[in-house]
Amino acid sequence: MRKVKIIRLQKTLTLFAILLLTTQSAVAQFDADKWWLADEPLLGFVAIPAGSFPMGSNPLIDPMAFENERWSDSRRQGIVEVPLFYISRYETTIAQFKEFVEDTQHNVSDASLEGAANFPVASVTWTDAVSYARWLDGKLRGANDLPIEIKRFLDEGGRVTLASEAEWEKAAKGEQGSIYPWGNQVQQGMANYANDGVLAVGSFDCSECKFDLADMSGNVWEWTRSPYQDYPFDDTDDREDLASDALWVMRGGSYSDEANNIRASVRGAADPGARRPFIGFRVVISKQ
Amino acid sequence: MQSVTKKRDVKSRTSKARETSSVIENMPVIGGAHLLKVPTLFAIALFLLSFTSRVQSNDTLIYSFWASCLGLLVWQGWLLKHCAAHNCHKTFIIGLKPQHYIQAMVHLSVYTYWGMYWQPVQDHAVLLVAQILFAYSFDILLSWTRRETYQLGFGPFPIIFSTNLFMWFMDDWFYLQFVMVAVGFLGKEFVRWNRDGRLVHIFNPSAFTLGLFSLVLITTNTTDLTWGPQIASTLSLAPNMYTYLFMGGLVVMYFFSITLVAASAAIVMFALSALYFSIAGVPYFLDSDVPIAVFLGLHLLVTDPSTSPRTPTGRLVFGILYGIGVFVLYTVLDLFGSPTFYDKLLCVPLLNLSVQWIDRMVAPLRNNTLLENWGLGVTPSKKANLVHMSVWICFFAMISVLGKTDSRHVGDSLPFWAQACEEGRANACERLILLESTYCNDNSGWACNAIGAEYFYGQNVPQDTERALAYFARACELRFQAACLNFLDPSQISLADPRAFDFRLLLREAGQNLLEMPEDQLYRRACEHGWQFACDKTVSI
Incomplete structure (x- = not known):
C-alpha cells in the first residue's frame, strides 16, 4: 500500500517537474511580437514535402485498427498524394488563441482561455478553430517581416487553415506510414496520454517523431477541416452529402485516451459546436 | 382600536372626498392609528420575497427589491412623522369592485393557461406577487399623502396583471419594472380631468405606463431591455389561444358592457387585414390576421370602462379607432425601424385622451331612433350589450371557420x-x-x-x-x-x-x-x- 503511494507521489512529482520545466522553457520558444507563434525561423511551421503516403490502417500490421480506418471493402489502405504544405510544430496555444480573441472580440467560452500561456487551447468549437486560422492568415499576409519561404507559399495560393485528414495523417505517420509518430510501438515518455490533464505543448522530447512535430499523439484531439465521411478519402466530395448532420474529423487522441486512440490513423469525430477540454487544434498552410 | 363607520362620517373630514362621493357611498370604512403601518407590512412582505430563490438568482433583482423596500419605508417614515406632528387621521374605505376582481380573475386565467406552455411565465410568478405588494404599498402611501382615505380593494391587481401581460423588464433591468408600476399609479393620481362633473383619471393606468415606457424605450433604442416581443410571440404557444381569449373576453364583455369596444376593434382589424391581402397578395401582419397580443390587448387593455367613452356609439367609435390605430402604427413603427410589437400599446393613451371628444361627437345622435333600437345610440343598455355579444360570437365563429384565428396562417x-x-x-x-x-x-x-x-x-x-x-x-x-x-x-x-x-x-x-x-x-x-x-x-x- 505504502509502495503504491510512493509510486503515485513519484509520478506526481515527475509530472510537476515536467510541467514546471516545460512551462518555463516553452515560454521562451514563443514570440509575443509574432502572435505568440514559435520563435523559430519559420514561426514554428514545418514543411511537409509533396508525395504520397499510405492512408488508413492495415490490421495485419496494426491490430488495434478500427473498422473506420479501412480504406474500402477491397483495400485496407489507400495511397494518397499530398502536395507540399506547412504544419505547425505545436498545437495552438492559449496565448496564441487569446491574442486572436483580444484582437477580434471573438466570442469564446471562458474555459478556452483558462490555463498557462503555452498550454494547448481546448474547449474550442470547430468554428472557433477555423476563425482563428482565418485571423492568422490575415495577420501573416499583412506582416512585413514574414519568413520568405512562408511568404512565397502564401503568395502562391497557400492559406492558413486546419489540416485535412490526409495532411494531418501524413504529417503524423510520414511517407512510410508508421502506427505512431515515433514508430510502430507504443512508448512511454513520447506523448501525453492515459493521463489526468493536458500539458504544455512540446512537453515531450520527440526527436524520433516524424518531421519533429510535437503532440501529434495525445495531449488534445485536433480539429481538421474534413467532414467525417467513410473512406476512401477524397476531399473533392465534401459537398456531396449535405443532408446529414455535421460531424467533423478530429485526430491524434488526447491526454485521457489510451494507446489505441493516439495512433496516427485514428479517426475521431465531433459535433462542430462541441467545446470539450480535450479538443484543440493546430493550423497548417495549405494550397488545397 | 379598529373602527368601522360609514362614508358619511369621513366625508366631512376631507375636501377631496366630494370628488368620489358617488363611487364610494355606503362602503365600509376602517380607521385607527395602527393602520398607518399597513404599507410597511406590504414593504416587509416585499423584502421577504427578496429571499426567494427566484429573486436570489440575480443581483440586480435583489437590489431592485431592496431599493423599492427602502423607498417605501422612507416614505412611510415621513408619513408617520408628518401624521404625528399634524395629528392626521388615515382610513381605509373597503371597496371591492367587480371591475377589479373580475378583470383580475380573467387576467389570472390567461397567465395560468399561457404559463402551462411557456416556462418564463411560471418563473415570473414571484415577481408578479412582488409588484402587487409594491403597488399596494405605493398606492396607499400616495393616497394618504394626498388625502385621508384609501379605497382598499383589488384595484392594483388588474393594473399589475394587465401591465405584465404586455411587458416586463429583464432581470438585469427589473428596477425599471417598479418604476413602471409607480408611474402607472402616479398617472392615475395626478393626470386627471373633469368628466361629467367628476374628477377622474384620464388614462388607463396600465396602458398609460406601458405607452409611456414604450415611447421611451423606442426613442432611446433600448427595446431589448424587456421581454415584450417574447411575450407577444409566446402567447400563441398555448393551443387555441384566440378561442381562450375570446372566452375570457366574453366574461368581461358581459359584466362591463365593453363588447362594442373590443368587437369593433377586432372586426375593423380583420377587415383591414383582409382588404390588404386582397390588394397586396401578402398578409399585413406577419403571422396572423390579428396578432395574438393585439387580440389580447383589445380584450383586456383597451377595455377599461372608466377610461373609455360612456355611450355605446362612443364605444363603437373608440374600438374602430383602436383597430385603425394599431393597423397604422404597425407600419409607422416598421418604417422607423422600431419593433412593431409596440403598436398595440402606443395608441391606447392617445385614445384615452380622445374619449370626451368622442362622447361629444356622438352626442347629436341622441335622437336617432334607429341607432337606439340597435343599441348603438347614446343610452347604454344591458339588453343591447347581449345583442352585441351575440353578433361578436357569430363573427368570431365565422372567422374561426375561415381559419383566421387558431388555424394555420398563410404567413x-x-x-x-x-x-x-x-x-x-x-x-x-x-x-x-x-x-x-x-x-x-x-x-x-x-x-x-x-x-x-x-x-x-x-x-x-x-x-x-x-x-x-x-x-x-x-x-x-x-x-x-x-x-x-x-x-x-x-x-x-x-x-x-x-x-x-x-x-x-x-x-x-x-x-x-x-x-x-x-x-x-x-x-x-x-x-x-x-x-x-x-x-x-x-x-x-
Missing part, C-alpha cells in the same frame, strides 16, 4: 414568403428575412445558413460578409453541414433543404416546437407549407 409558410419575395410583393423580402432570422434564433441551422447566404450575396439585405460568416458559423454549430462548408470556404456557397430537426421549428406555426411529431407527419405538414421536396419525400415514405 407561417416560408416558401410562401420566398415566392412572394421573388414576385416583388410588398414587404415580402423583409418578411422573409425577418422569418429566417426568427427561426435562426430558434436554433434552426437551415434558417441561419439561408440568411447567411443572403448576407453573403447581398440578396434582399445589404452585403455583409462578416455577418454572413457569423450566420454560417452559428448554423454550423447547429450541425447544418452546408453551413460548415460555407464557413470554411465561402468562395462556394451551398444551400440545402431543411432537415427534420429544422422542420420541427419551421413548421410550428407560432405554436410549440414539433419535437415529438413523427417524421411522416412532419413531412406532410412541410408539404402543406409549400416545401416541394417534402411532398416528394412524403410519397416515398
Whole structure:
C-alpha cells in the first residue's frame, strides 16, 4: 500500500517537474511580437514535402485498427498524394488563441482561455478553430517581416487553415506510414496520454517523431477541416452529402485516451459546436 | 382600536372626498392609528420575497427589491412623522369592485393557461406577487399623502396583471419594472380631468405606463431591455389561444358592457387585414390576421370602462379607432425601424385622451331612433350589450371557420414568403428575412445558413460578409453541414433543404416546437407549407 503511494507521489512529482520545466522553457520558444507563434525561423511551421503516403490502417500490421480506418471493402489502405504544405510544430496555444480573441472580440467560452500561456487551447468549437486560422492568415499576409519561404507559399495560393485528414495523417505517420509518430510501438515518455490533464505543448522530447512535430499523439484531439465521411478519402466530395448532420474529423487522441486512440490513423469525430477540454487544434498552410 | 363607520362620517373630514362621493357611498370604512403601518407590512412582505430563490438568482433583482423596500419605508417614515406632528387621521374605505376582481380573475386565467406552455411565465410568478405588494404599498402611501382615505380593494391587481401581460423588464433591468408600476399609479393620481362633473383619471393606468415606457424605450433604442416581443410571440404557444381569449373576453364583455369596444376593434382589424391581402397578395401582419397580443390587448387593455367613452356609439367609435390605430402604427413603427410589437400599446393613451371628444361627437345622435333600437345610440343598455355579444360570437365563429384565428396562417409558410419575395410583393423580402432570422434564433441551422447566404450575396439585405460568416458559423454549430462548408470556404456557397430537426421549428406555426411529431407527419405538414421536396419525400415514405 505504502509502495503504491510512493509510486503515485513519484509520478506526481515527475509530472510537476515536467510541467514546471516545460512551462518555463516553452515560454521562451514563443514570440509575443509574432502572435505568440514559435520563435523559430519559420514561426514554428514545418514543411511537409509533396508525395504520397499510405492512408488508413492495415490490421495485419496494426491490430488495434478500427473498422473506420479501412480504406474500402477491397483495400485496407489507400495511397494518397499530398502536395507540399506547412504544419505547425505545436498545437495552438492559449496565448496564441487569446491574442486572436483580444484582437477580434471573438466570442469564446471562458474555459478556452483558462490555463498557462503555452498550454494547448481546448474547449474550442470547430468554428472557433477555423476563425482563428482565418485571423492568422490575415495577420501573416499583412506582416512585413514574414519568413520568405512562408511568404512565397502564401503568395502562391497557400492559406492558413486546419489540416485535412490526409495532411494531418501524413504529417503524423510520414511517407512510410508508421502506427505512431515515433514508430510502430507504443512508448512511454513520447506523448501525453492515459493521463489526468493536458500539458504544455512540446512537453515531450520527440526527436524520433516524424518531421519533429510535437503532440501529434495525445495531449488534445485536433480539429481538421474534413467532414467525417467513410473512406476512401477524397476531399473533392465534401459537398456531396449535405443532408446529414455535421460531424467533423478530429485526430491524434488526447491526454485521457489510451494507446489505441493516439495512433496516427485514428479517426475521431465531433459535433462542430462541441467545446470539450480535450479538443484543440493546430493550423497548417495549405494550397488545397 | 379598529373602527368601522360609514362614508358619511369621513366625508366631512376631507375636501377631496366630494370628488368620489358617488363611487364610494355606503362602503365600509376602517380607521385607527395602527393602520398607518399597513404599507410597511406590504414593504416587509416585499423584502421577504427578496429571499426567494427566484429573486436570489440575480443581483440586480435583489437590489431592485431592496431599493423599492427602502423607498417605501422612507416614505412611510415621513408619513408617520408628518401624521404625528399634524395629528392626521388615515382610513381605509373597503371597496371591492367587480371591475377589479373580475378583470383580475380573467387576467389570472390567461397567465395560468399561457404559463402551462411557456416556462418564463411560471418563473415570473414571484415577481408578479412582488409588484402587487409594491403597488399596494405605493398606492396607499400616495393616497394618504394626498388625502385621508384609501379605497382598499383589488384595484392594483388588474393594473399589475394587465401591465405584465404586455411587458416586463429583464432581470438585469427589473428596477425599471417598479418604476413602471409607480408611474402607472402616479398617472392615475395626478393626470386627471373633469368628466361629467367628476374628477377622474384620464388614462388607463396600465396602458398609460406601458405607452409611456414604450415611447421611451423606442426613442432611446433600448427595446431589448424587456421581454415584450417574447411575450407577444409566446402567447400563441398555448393551443387555441384566440378561442381562450375570446372566452375570457366574453366574461368581461358581459359584466362591463365593453363588447362594442373590443368587437369593433377586432372586426375593423380583420377587415383591414383582409382588404390588404386582397390588394397586396401578402398578409399585413406577419403571422396572423390579428396578432395574438393585439387580440389580447383589445380584450383586456383597451377595455377599461372608466377610461373609455360612456355611450355605446362612443364605444363603437373608440374600438374602430383602436383597430385603425394599431393597423397604422404597425407600419409607422416598421418604417422607423422600431419593433412593431409596440403598436398595440402606443395608441391606447392617445385614445384615452380622445374619449370626451368622442362622447361629444356622438352626442347629436341622441335622437336617432334607429341607432337606439340597435343599441348603438347614446343610452347604454344591458339588453343591447347581449345583442352585441351575440353578433361578436357569430363573427368570431365565422372567422374561426375561415381559419383566421387558431388555424394555420398563410404567413407561417416560408416558401410562401420566398415566392412572394421573388414576385416583388410588398414587404415580402423583409418578411422573409425577418422569418429566417426568427427561426435562426430558434436554433434552426437551415434558417441561419439561408440568411447567411443572403448576407453573403447581398440578396434582399445589404452585403455583409462578416455577418454572413457569423450566420454560417452559428448554423454550423447547429450541425447544418452546408453551413460548415460555407464557413470554411465561402468562395462556394451551398444551400440545402431543411432537415427534420429544422422542420420541427419551421413548421410550428407560432405554436410549440414539433419535437415529438413523427417524421411522416412532419413531412406532410412541410408539404402543406409549400416545401416541394417534402411532398416528394412524403410519397416515398
